[in-house]
Amino acid sequence: MLRVGGTHEAVVMTLRRVNVVILVLLALAFLIIVQRNLLNLSDFLHKENTDAGVVLPFESELSPDLRLEPRKGEEIPVLITAAEDRLGAVVAAMNSVYSNSKANVVFHIVTLNDTVDHLKVWLSKTTLKNIKYKIVIFKPELLNGKISKEPQTLDAEKPLTFARYYLPLYIPEAEKAIYLDDDIIVQGDIQELYEITLKPGHAAAFSDDCDSVSAKGIIRGAGNQNNYIGFLDFKKEAIKKLGMRANTCSFNPGVIIANLTEWKNQNITGQLKHWKELNTKEDLYSNTLAESVTTPPLLIVFYKRHSTIDPMWHIRHLGLTGAGNRYSPQFVKAAKLLHWNGHYKPWGRTSSFTEVWDKWYIPDPTGKFHPVRKHIGDK
Template identity: 85%
Template sequence: MTLRRVNVVILILLAVAFLIIVQRNLLNLSDFLHKENADARMILPFESELSPNTRLDLDRKGEEIPVLITASEDRLGAVIAAMNSVYQNSKANVIFTIVTTNDTADHLKLWLSRTKLKNVKHKIIVFNPDLLSGKISKDPKVAESSTPLTFARFYLPLFIPEAEKAIYLDDDVIVQGDIQELYETNLKAGHAAAFSDDCDSTLAKGIIRGAGNQNNYIGFLDFKKEAIKKLGMRANTCSFNPGVVIANLTEWKNQNITQQLEHWMELNIQEDLYSKTLAESITTPPLLIVFYKHHSSIDPLWHVRHLGTTGAGNRYSPQFVRAAKLLHWNGHYKPWGRVSSFPEVWDRWFIPDPTGKFHPVRRLQEPLDQLSPSLKSRVGH
């Protein structure tokens, strides 16, 4: 073979090798682009910090999950923490309906617009107190009379008219699970709502027993009254907690649930039907009557309650609290107050008020903790 032929063969081999290399690179590039397309919606952690406006928002498509929560001025920090926990722990397409008052709406708008919650889908509705005219007592001794927002859950179809299903949350909750799971709670045929039964665990019974039969109907209703007797309800029936509600709004409207609740509110004004053993609760009794043995149940881990009750927090282990999907500080002791159980869990989701108006009370008290016992007593700590 002549030298010229050898050179030609070498050139051909080099060309073939080059083509093979190019082909492999093109295949790798194709795989890479395919993967990029599949992961196009994924945003890396450092990218989320640099681009907060896009963090997780692109993933929030699909069925809307309406969540209603109320916002009063003195508890506005609680609303922010609750909303943040819901939003950060789920990629669901959550739409918040926030029911508030005229004097709080502007403060709420500023808080949302100046923090990382500015991209959360929400609508703010100002509660019309005329809805409750003639339905609740004006007695200043009844705490709930001065906080009409507690009755917003009675009017779910009014505030969320376009939805077939919705979630109501009290403001003193933290959601640690994916709200999609709670939303998918199965409601039995004909049931307009699901609640957490107060007898769903021995722990709940132990906590509540010392607070005056709060785990059954007799703790909320006066069974000596004729209107209550006529209902034929058993006084020892397990009550439920309406701080978390999953509502079938179609059934709610078909069964005129709001009108039924209003009837019992009006009748109570005339006949004083509610029990005096508790703190004059006027929100829970109408719900207990209307939904007597006609409601579905929520998974107990989706409503771990009594964190705001004396000594209750000590009955929960840190491991159990971490496993809980929703924590509720119902009771007198709130996580933004001076004393509460597991305040560090609430702190994780609280976003400081950019206006400087709201501060967790216990944070203002922290310097006092460094004082001697005698000095603490002098300043009323």
């Protein structure tokens, strides 16, 4: 009996050891699977962000004063691009936003590698040191072969104009964000713009170009840029199949209020990239009157699927010939946001209302950027 009992106990002990070994092996296998999945997820996220031109982690610098007394309340993400030859514009736009609001604004500045050092000096050596910002590096080589290189398409040579396509990837933690062109001055409280309500299912809000206020800015030389036919070639089969009406009022994507959750759910970025790349093969809009390769994909994707912005929050066409004759000084003063879209920029010699822009411009501490102004005796 003792021998039988001893044999039984030995068997039990052996089975227990086997079970322990099996559990250990299963645990190791589980850990290996988890590790591989995490690595795959990391690779996926890296690929997704790299494809969009984002270099992570974000580079962020806050001034000492800001760390001591930060602005309170919900963060308002504002994305703006910063090209080297237009840094003065970015500075003026950011200064106007920050100075006219007490909101907790965080600027997401999308720029190129060769501009970062110049930008940092401007942000740290001037009154802009009090702002909160993040710098994102855009990779222009990712657009190679994906946009038209026709000479007349001006923004084909300005890769940063495509940054607005990738809003959720630049600001992944936010549910809502504002995009601003750099040739803008904000005179109202940006909090008011941010709180505009988008309709259910809408991923963005824009200013329609046919609204009564903007119509005043459609001046000689603007042509049909207030409707879809000015941006798209309706003779092309791919455009015909969409069933869009050529006389539909267009919108200006220089100011965007974006619902980033809807943007991601609807894969807006993927849709925009599709139409951008299709244009290189079928020339759907490169030769249109508008001479733009950035706006048409937005018009297609958001056709009758966008909310609207209060017209006073996007007074446009200040950069077109004769705009100064269309807007009174009183009207410009009352506007909440001014946009110098067009060839004549407020840092140039021939623009209208340069004195409004000058109010917010901060001189370049490096001396590289200088607004061009008429001098006494100039004709």
